[in-house]
Amino acid sequence: MHQTSMENPLAEAFDRSTYAGLMQRGAFQEVMIALQPQLARAPSDPGMLDLVADCYFGLGRADRGIEVLEAIVATWPDDLAAWGKLGARSLQSGHKERAAEAFKAILKHNPNSAQALSTLYLAAPYTWDSAHGKRLRRLASSAKLSKAEKVSASNTLGKLASAADKPAIAFRYFQVAKDATPGSYDSSETSASVAAQCQSFDPKRLPQITTTGNTKTGDTSRPLFVVGLPRSGTTLLETMLRAHPHVASIGESPALIQTRQAIQNHLRQHDPAAPDWAWCDQTSPELAQAGREAYLAQLSQPDTAPGTVPCRVTIDKLPQNLFEMGFARMILPDARFVFMMRHPLDIGLSLFTTNFHQGHYYSKDLKSIGQHIRANYASLDDYIPKLGDRVRLQSYRQLVETPEPQMRAILAHLDLGWEAACLAPQDSKESVTTASLLQVREGVNRSGLNKWQRFETQLQPLIDALGGWDWIKEWEARDATLD
Template sequence: MTTNAPLLPKVETSNPLDQADLLMRTRKFSEALALLQQLAEADPQNPAVLHALSDCYSEMGLVSQSLFVLDTLCETWPEDLNARGKAGMIRLSMGDKKAASAAFRKVLEASPMSAPALVALNLVETFAASSPEAARLRQLAGSPDLPQGVRAAVCNAIGQIEDAAGNAATAMRFFAEAKAETPGSYPLAEYDKMVAEQRQAFFPGSFAEARAEGSAQRFAFVTGLPRSGTTLLEAMLGRHPEIGSIGENPGLGQALITARQLVQEDAPLTSHWHWTKHATEADLTALRSMFLQMNVPGALRSRSVIVDKQPQNSFNLGFARMILPDAKFIFMMRHPLDVGLSAFSKDFAEGQAFSKRLEWIGHQIRTVYASLDDYLPKLGNRLRLQSYRALVEQPEQQLRQILDHLDLEWNPACLRPEDYSGAVNTASLVQIREGINTKGLGKWKRYKTELAPLVDALGGWDWIREWEQRDAALCSTKAYKASSTFSSLAASASAPNGALTTNMPEPTILWPSRAGGNLASLRSAPGSASASSASSIGA
């Protein structure tokens, strides 16, 4: 097969802005930036061009440049509430709560019923249940004209308010209403089938793998369930001078899709792993080069280790092993009931349908651990299990072990994730700036009654207690042992399977970029009340 480039959608367009949008959607950010800079130079008074330029900078991690363009838009067109809201979200992602709050309040001065501004401001400072802002959110929730996605964001925000007020049952009702407004279904049987095939087909040494050549960087994949603490660990590691992060990057899943499509040209695929029988060392080496070229920006090429913290890359560890044989993996373990509650209380725009129902969340948790159990002995000391509890209760000890796992020297700066210089564009953007703390432990206990369907889907309290015992063993172990498997946990699971082509969507923000993912359908100005929330319970 030929692997010179990934298979990309072919779209015919003569509109330069549409061309730039397509380039960003296919992760050709440098080409998009060059085009947008030309357009901005030719027409510096075109707000659409400047918005697109800001979005491109943001997607490339150049948040200062993105913010400069947005501030220019706000100065030139003060009525552009979209620019003001997006600038506020960037400042919030960088930890500047005061400036973010000021931006959102400025939007509300012009548009008091702006759902995006109310939801965003609630992220910064949770409203009191009796506040005027909470009353406006309830008024919006009762409006029959509210678009579906906006209603989900508003209901979720009200749930956060009720949670802060200690009203667990009421909060859960609003979280359920938010999920009911979210489209999508969860294919349980497909997940089961895919992990079953992983167990039968993935055996390192039985198929080709890429040659580790042409790159000075080593990859570290921080994985686990969504809401398991991956963002906290990323921020900790990001303080190390030899580590750079590409965040929740879809690149590994896209490379896997490309590999499967290219093999399918020569050999019909009969299973999710069938393609590996036909891939050669040259094919995988070419895929490795493509992956590195598309996913390691120039600014990070001086770093020794690149962190990819896409949580559900946990299903893709086998493929990562094939194209990046020198990669290391860290799987974050957080209490399954805390993970489940946090996922249910998170307003995903799209792509995380499993979080719509507590029963589905339970199945996803069991599936992820069944896949992990299969990978543990096969990946050996490349894969480290990391207890979230141990990380927040024993941060220095755990970080020393993690850095040793990544073949890096100790650096005390890693103990201050709140000083992380990068933007945090996940649902944990507010919590990370609070530093290392234990607030994310045991939040499920207030919701024990409401979480009964999740407990049943996990297999009951026996499964949960066994998970707790294994986590306690990790917390008390001075040195990580790769033999710590979950075989007994997985034995009673329903032939689980994780979709190797499934990836976490780009993080939801209130004022969207043009670059696709969850953000593509959320392009209205804040005054139009079209947005979804990044708020949720947990770390």
């Protein structure tokens, strides 16, 4: 029997926590340099090799990271955690066959792994009546499954039932998955925040600051915030834009939210009762400038391989930054925004049927999803006249139906020239870590349109929460007017 990483004495001697702070800051190259002497002394330490793999992924070298993971499982083939990581990373990189092999290796050791069966479906879909499908149904009914396993198994069974044209059964499984997911959602909190935004945010009262980039780093890249509801096509657009030689991305970063919170905390040191939106009219030009430079410092990526072409646009693709567009306007008056509009019933269906690993508690039931969608549009409609032509509304339908004219218009919004590679997101070498990782690898296509129609009966609570068909028809008419 080969040793697993848990059985290897060298793995116990390696303390990964030593590098936790550097990893959290994204200092992957620094960690790699620090590891060199240890790798020379203990080249067969699986824990250290796992950290090396993570550094490669952090540096955008998914190919090298996967090679390191493959070396780990080749040496310790009983290390099921390493197999699982290899499978997940392969999926993110678009290597579905390699991912399927990894998950099958886990099932060879443990045929009753509900998690492996669920993730295998992503890489190599199987049917409701297949041996894997039947086994997963048996496992899902077991009281021995952890909550996480219950969520994954039930969600996958919902997808299997949906593919087998069993919508009622599919929705029962999806609801079981959501019920087993921790967390709760209070729509009144979101509504109150949007109401405060509408009342408090006035760009005329914002401090005037310098917009010549980051004075500390010399970075002159313009920020682009791709926002909207999750599952609206933000990942597709990001991947298309990243094919442009003048565009980079920091992914779904909390940097903007963290910067706003830092300014709020500073204001509350002087006035503990300062409301959440106090920054709108209480931020000094000096504090706003400091916030700008703090945010832009997180846009610069010193550990990524430098290109020969200067970066002119850096994407921040955290969908919920929609609610932060006013703050972004204050510290980044040169920023641009693209709001992705996808049919609310398609978004609602996708939110309900997606197994989110954290957050997105509004997706636990259809009524909350509808309320959250309406809150997003209430925020958007308040920002549009206040932010003016900084905001582009982008129809998901038009992007996938007529990608070239839409992409040309988006690039013009960013003051960038045409780049044909933007039409082939499936060719990207970058890892995709969001729930859209499989869809992006399929390229630009119309498969995401009108999926809701098969489930109209099951979606009635969502339809009601959106305001009925009157509001939905108004949305459709609005989407049809976008150029």
